[in-house]
Amino acid sequence: MSDRLGKYELRRILGKGAMGTVYEGYDPVIDRTVAIKTVRLVDADSEDAQAIEELERFRREAKAAGRLQHPNIVGVFDYGETDDLAYIVMEYVDGTTLKQVLDNGERYGVEDVVRLMDALLAGLQFSHDRGVVHRDIKPANVMLTSGGEIKIADFGIARIESSSFTQAGTILGTPAYMSPEQFMGQRVDARTDIYSTGVMLYQILTGDKPFDGGLTAIMHKVLNTEPLPPSALSVAVTPALDHVVLTAMAKQPDRRYASASAFAAALRNALLAEPLRANDQDTPDAGQNTTTDDDGTFIAPSRHTPAPSPRAAAPASLPPQAGSARKGLPLTALAAGGLVTVAVLGGGGYFLFSPGSEDPPVAAAATQAGETLPPLPGASAQGPTPPVPSVAPDPARIAATVGTLPCSFLTAARDGGQVTLSGYVGAGSPKAALDAALAQLPGSSQIRNTVHPVDGPYCPIFDALRTYHGVTSGSSGLAMSLPGNDQPLHDGDPIAIAVTLPSFSAHLWTVYFSNDGSAVRIYPTSPDASQAFAANTTKTLGDGSHGGARMQVGAPFGTDLAISLALSGPLPSAQIPTNGNVTSMTAAMTELLSKAASAGQQVAITLRPIVTRPKGS
Structure with a gap:
């Protein structure tokens, strides 16, 4: 091979793999050191199916990484082909990999x-x-540069x-x-x-x-x-x-x-x-391998x-x-441990399921109901259980115990000598995990537990929104209510949600999740309709007599979930999807909340389960 590839000078080989080679290269036009990854070209009618697929994957890597210009992603600058080679020109990373660090x-x-x-x-x-x-996220594909940066590599x-x-x-x-x-x-x-x-x-x-x-x-x-x-x-x-x-x-x-x-x-x-x-x-024994x-x-x-x-x-x-x-x-x-190429050159092996075998079933989602909780301060596995205090533990202690439990969205507040824990938790194992954690707390009998278990595909929502909701942050005033409060609604009944705005002037975003996992934004009714509401005012959604679209109960029946977000700053119209599902709408809410928090805005969140039934049930 010559000492050039297109306009690039080839200085030395950084690594070789089954399908190609990585070189340290140099771009004389802009005076930049680069890494150049190559694979051999094959004809489309070649009988070497593995080589054809590897070439397609190589081109795919160039396309995928080439559209991602970010400080935490190894950059791709160029792609080219000669008579017998395809090559990707990438950012040259001087450093090591997370795998090497962990292996050490x-x-x-x-x-x-x-x-x-x-x-x-x-x-x-x-x-x-x-x-x-x-x-293919793994330590070998995470680069640690000598300057302390972290970069994701290998989009092969x-x-x-x-x-x-x-x-x-x-x-x-x-x-x-x-x-x-x-x-x-x-x-x-x-x-x-x-x-x-x-x-x-x-x-x-x-x-x-x-x-x-x-x-x-x-x-x-x-x-x-x-x-x-x-x-x-x-x-x-x-x-x-x-x-x-x-x-x-x-x-x-x-x-x-x-x-x-x-x-x-x-x-x-x-x-x-x-x-x-x-x-x-x-640390395991020094002799343990x-x-x-x-x-x-x-x-x-x-x-x-x-x-x-x-x-x-x-x-x-x-x-x-x-x-x-x-x-x-x-x-x-x-990261200063030496030079490592940013390109992983494939290979390693193949595996197949046995012909005719059935896929093993995916086990149920992980739950923490059976976890052993850590001992309380002052307690001992051998010693007696500390006496139960006559007053409830501080809300901060409760928050530290249950604030990160999966599939939960909780608030703890003191009311005189009693602490009230409110909010929502997934029915079944998440509820059992919450009860077990509370039972471990000294003074648990003084905790007023009003947390509601909720059926439905809502755990990802609880887990995502919990990040932006302080368990002991106090009430913002943001709330939702329905006529008849917690009574089930039946097929054909109107759904009128009264949203009380928080104690600060806020923009409102309300989403309705159905128990089948679908989601629709019910306010604002169009991307450009968001406006700031005065503090503590009420906006009624879903009731045609109050303006806006009319909503009514229909199949599928079960437990639905309404969520309102209130932000002190305006809502970018491009970030407010009109409909979607649990995954897409939760991601949109999370992105909105993340940007609002980064900008120092005030944020308030409230949830409201809505039970729906067929007529006559």
Whole structure:
């Protein structure tokens, strides 16, 4: 090969893989060092199906990453083809990978976990907003530059929303970080990246992957078993962090955070509100070795398509973790370990489901009902239970215990000598988890529990909105009411929702979620109709006599959910979808709240379940 590729000078080889080579290059026109990733071209009528698919995936990587110009994503500058090569010109990253850092047994302090995950999730949110799902988030694809920046690399198996190249039934990813829907060959969306990032966070916090072993073992565990809470592996991990990680790793996508920004906000709150505990007991014996599977990306065609025989993947051993305490190191220090290419060159192996076999069922979403709660201060596994105080615990203590429980939206307020806990929680396991957590509190008999269990697909909504709702922040005054209060509404009944605005001048956004998962914005009635309402005024929605559209009860019947957001600043019309579903509307609400919070606006949120029934029931 010559020392040039198009206008680019080739200086040295950075790495080689089964399908191509990565070079350090130089762009003489703008005086810039670049990385150049190459693969060989093949004819469209070639019998080498693997090479054809690899070339298509290579072109796809250029298209996916090329549309993502963000400080936390490795940039793609150019794409070209010669007579026998295709090449991508990328940002040259001088640094290391998160995988190398973790393999060296390093741990992060609180500030560094926040900074690393904030940057990673910011890059993912940017990618998802532009219709690109990475599908291979793992430590090997997270670059740590020598300047302390975090960058997502290798969009080689990314899915672009407007493309149909990768159909449902195709299995791609790295097994230890793959979501249940990836193993099932189902269509993926942004929540797949949320799952993989949750796995990576689990590894950052504990030093171990939640599911390990060979391919078959990992697949079975991902589909059928729940991971140990991270706190079971590291005493440095708090219950609040357990909940964040396990929510991100929920087996059902609609139980995970609805967006990367919602995940980031929940993690930030959990870390900063409850810092990592002293890390002096979580290190295995120095002689204990831990092995892990190869971190290569696996790409397997549909189970109905013949494929090459599996290649053996060489397991890599994690080094023994020694020492009584591993301190968090700054990212800048960790990233200075040497030069690593930003491009991962595919390969590693193939796997298939057995012909004619049925997909293993995806297990129910993770719940925390059976978790062992941490002992109360002063309590001992061997000693007697502390006496129950005669007064209720402080609302802040209640918030610390239940404020991050999955599938909950709660408020704790003191009323004289009693504390009232109100809000909503998912029926079933989430309600049981809440009751168990409250029972652990001294003085629990003095807590007035008025929390309502709610049936329906609303856990992602509760989890996303909880980030912007302080459990002890006090009442904003924002409220919704219905004629007849909590009485069920029947088929054909009008739905008139009276919204009382908060104690500040606010713009209003109200969404109605049906129990089938669909969603419609009922105010403002058009993207440009948003206006500021005076504090404490009332706006009635859904009643034609008060203006606006008329609403009435219809099938499907069950428990619906109305949500109102009040913001002190104006609502951008482009960010107010008129309809959607739980996933899309929750993501829109989260983005709106995130931007409002970043701008320092006042925010208030209120929820109202609405029970609907057929006539005569």
